[in-house]
Amino acid sequence: MGTFHVICRSLFGIESDHAEAETWCIDGAAMQVIVGLFCIRGVMPDESTPLIYQEWSQLLRQQRFACGLNWLRLFYQRNHDQSSVVEVLLNNELWLGMENQVRTLPWPATSTSYSLRQFLMVNAG
Secondary structure (H helix, E strand, O other), rough: OHHHHHHHHHHOOOEEEEEEEEEEEOOOOEEEEEEEEEEEOOOOOOHHHHHHHHHHHHHHHHOOOOOOOEEEEEEEEEEOOOOOOEEEEEEOOOOOHHHHHHHHOOOOOOOOEEEEEEEEEEEOO
């Protein structure tokens, strides 16, 4: 669900409630970003979602992207024992530097497990 609507909006201009077109200033340039919804499994406190999105999008605004269309996938899983799994892909490659930064975001601790996924596309001209 999180990927399909972003691709349709990015490549074909098909609007959807599941993907938002935004203009972000990235590396000093205005770029169109198609943002998919957070897909959450388990129970993640609702009040933490806007803060995570704000922090995550701020990390992305500080990056440099290759010219053209770039896609990103974020995956975060918090286990009941408080261990976590993080994966960030940029154009189907592990983005290890960003994974380390994502680990430092204010992820909520809960007594149950949860996971979050998000898919985005950045048009860097």
